[in-house]
Amino acid sequence: MRLGIFAKTFAGSDPGTVLAASKAAGFACVQYNMACSGLSAMPDALSAQDVAAVSAARKASGVAIAAVSGTYNMIHPDPAVRAKGLARLEVLLRNAAAMGTAMVTLCTGTRDAEDQWRHHHDNGSSEAWSDLMVEMDKACALAEPLGIKLGIEPELANVVNTAARARLLLDTLQSPALAVVLDPANLFEVATPADQRDLLSRSVDLLADRTLMAHAKDRDASGGFATAGKGVVDFPHFLGRLRAAGFDGDLVTHGLAAEEAAGVAGYLGRVLADL
Template sequence: MAELEDGDPAIARAPLDGAAQDEPVAFEARLGIFARTFRRQSAAQVATAVAEAGYSLAHWNFAAIGLSTLADEVNGSQFTEVRDAFRAYGLQIPSVSATFNAVHPDPATRQSAVRKAVRLVALAPLLGAEVVTLCSGTRDPDDMWHAHPDNGSRDAWTDLRRTLDELLEAASAAGVRLGVEPEPGNVIANAALAARLLHEIGDDAPLGIVFDPANLLSPDTVGRQIEILNQAFDLLQPHILSAHAKDVVAGGYSAPGVGLMDYHHVLDLIERVPGVPLIVQDAEPGDAARVNIDLRRWHQESRAGGGA
């Protein structure tokens, strides 16, 4: 169990508000956005922006209010204040970022980040969060999302497993789950590597997948997106904890609806994991409401069989 700092209150684990797990969850109630889309001075200001854009959920990152993602300077009372600020608007925080370079080539740098992440995992329930999201890391020492030729090495895989061992212990103690997202620049670069990791760690571990369809595509492969996404979904479906919504464009990624992805098909897939949050990423603040409206419309069209 992580040691909590002075001012970090004891945590009693409680389920999130809302429908029980065996009850259907309306699509609108599953729809969220990255809180750091709206960078503000306070959590209350972020919550206001999220609500005004029409979302029910927010994936939290302390960077949204100018603090570090791993929140080592934030005490437990401040975690509770964030939760309360969102609940005042009827919003929930299903997940929180604890992203750092899990295989940083410098062991001291990596271990320092692990200690901070372990503490964040322990405090995550104070936000109401049930999932803590991670970056599986890269051997690039400067950018945790940048590919490196040594990411596929045995040593990188071993370092990732060691990092996860500490975090999984903290997650078990806190009653939360860790979410790993396949990212092309990271050790877990694709769905097959994610499936390998899940198999090695075992079904009993508090580990699952953040399913981001855009990460599995590129401008060169997007023409085969139905085949690629179906294969990935079939591999990972039982382990999906959350899904991200962004789009593929020639220069990388964008908000949904301005790129090359077939969101009717994406939403058909997401419908097969009932209750899993769908979190909008890479939207500009002024475009967030439009994305919300479009996702709801596409969902209705896909349910009606209308397609694009």
């Protein structure tokens, strides 16, 4: 597994600075965010210079672009907001290959109109699911001819909130563009060690055939997020199950401060070495 980090962990508004910092901290790849180019995370347009700068920084640093973040609220209650998000996603999809990546990551969304990462009681409704199927089908139609993967991530606050829901989405749409990003800390808040390991095992088994990236952040004992290796997530178990299932994709950490990055790279590297 190749170790990576969210590029936005590091300060900087040009890709060269951010990728150099990622390499110095011990990472071989990043999940890039256009904010690291001094742009909106979901820009309305990208110039040839914007795209070339990312590619040049990738080549100069030797740090690969594992994916580009393309998250917008895919089930926002306002269809006009969804349409604007889809148009911006298309911008990223059409430029992803030139930046050096074959994946753009998504947010399956929430009915919360203000925060795409906040739970809403209507997320479990049939209407929310139907809206997601329509929106995701549009995204797949854009991605498929370009050969770009769409990374979907089970996330408790979103409409795809379990591995089972992710599996249902994959089986319903049956698009070759869809891939899974699996983050153990997004699958539970508080669980006993035994229950956590069981949940992670079942999630890996259910999604292994479509999992192209794993994320590494942690949970503290009260259910809040924590830096990988400083919480309760059993990373040896999670990564061991991934490896046993044949996963050899990128392991990308996030939810940490820049000054913690080198330590996290060391921790995750040791876990992988011990497997």
